[in-house]
Amino acid sequence: MSDKVTIYDVAKVAGVSPSTVSRTFAAPGRVSAETARKVQDAADAIGYHADPITSGRRHVNGKGLIAVIVPDLANPFFAAICRSVQDECSSRGFGMVVSESREVVARERIIFDEVLPYVRGVLLVSPRMPDVMIRKCAQLCPTVVVNRNVRGVPNVVIDISDAVKQAVRYFALMGYHRLTYIDGPSTSWVGGVKWRTISDECNARNISLKRSHPCAPTVDGGNVFVDEYLLNPTGAVIAYNDLMALGFVAGMRKRGYECPERFSVIGFDNDKLAALSNPSLTTIHMPAAALGSDAAAALLSRISGGDVPGTAVTVPARLVMRHSVGKAA
Structure with missing residues (x-):
């Protein structure tokens, strides 16, 4: 990077103060996402990158x-x-x-x-x-x-294709003909892969499939989706990850629906919580290690x-x- 490009140049292009540029790079949590994006776009446009304090670091x-x-x-x-x-x-x-x-x-x-x-x-x-x-x-x-x-x-x-096929096949063997996929963040590449793989296998087995709106990949994200799910329940559910699956189970239980008596769920990841939950969660093991x-x-x-x-x-x-x-x- 040329040493002629400074935070003052970035500030001018972004239309913000130099202190805002400095704060954006030093403490991004102190500026809004919109401001951070504006500053980063300006920095990219003129080739600015923060200089190291010392090269030996x-x-x-x-x-x-x-x-x-x-x-x-x-x-x-x-x-x-x-x-x-x-x-x-x-x-x-x-x-x-x-x-x-x-x-x-x-x-x-x-x-x-x-x-x-x-x-x-x-x-x-x-x-x-x-x-x-x-x-x-x-x-x-x-x-x-x-x-x-x-x-x-x-x-x-991670290659999820065989594991997803086994999961959908398992639902089919248990008598399910309709399935819901609880989706994760819209910016998640792997979320798109999960959806396409599940969709392909459901089509191959003539299983009706619906996809939720993007949800937070957290326990709360799965819990919040429960009311929407109950408007058109499918009985079988695959969640973007285990946290969402566990949140969904908890939310359904609060509304009087027990798993697996009234509905069935499969997650992704195989977190330690999946084995300790009640019921223990069937899941697709994603080999994080x-x-x-x-x-x-x-x-x-x-x-x-x-x-x-x-x-x-x-x-x-x-x-x-x-x-x-x-x-x-």
Whole structure:
């Protein structure tokens, strides 16, 4: 980046004060998403990136630091990925920093630029940014995308096809002819993959399928959907993740509907809570540990100048059968 480009230039293009630009990059949580997006667009347009305080900061811990950017640290799936990445980094002499975008696209990019001066590479975990922005990030430093396929950028994804087929087949064997998919964030790439895979298998088995509006990928998100579901119940439900599935079960129970006597649910992820819930949750195991270790290995290889596959590295999902699916009423 040319040292002639400053925050004052960004402020002029964005139509905000220099202090707002500084606050956007230093403390993104203190500005609105709209302001953050306006500042980031202006910075991209004129080629501004925050300068490192010292060039040596990239190597403060052993061989250096990598950054892991996730949508939500409260989600057990992302926490498991981070733990696996940390284990892989520690074994190779690297340190790790973690930050969350809280599902805000503009903040995801701001965080990337914020950590860029201090790290040797970045793992973008389930990023919500558009592909073109991710490719732009990958041009700035070694980058690997996790749980999303972006053409031209090394990525590690989960192959859910066989597990989803087993889940839909299981519902069919239990006598269900209608199914609801509780969708996650509209910006989630893997959410689109889940929907298309479920839809294809339902079409193959002549099962009627409906899709919810985008819901928050949380317990509350599943709970909030209950009233909409009860307007046209299908009996069988697949949720975007386990948290939503558990929230849905809790919401249905409050309204007098027990699982699996009155309805059946399958989740995604296989969080620890899935096995401890009542009833224990049938779910599609998404191998977070393998995903994290493979992604970290790919990034560290890229940092070291090794070969990294240009196409997606895949790890398989599997169906875990427990007690949240019963026979159709």
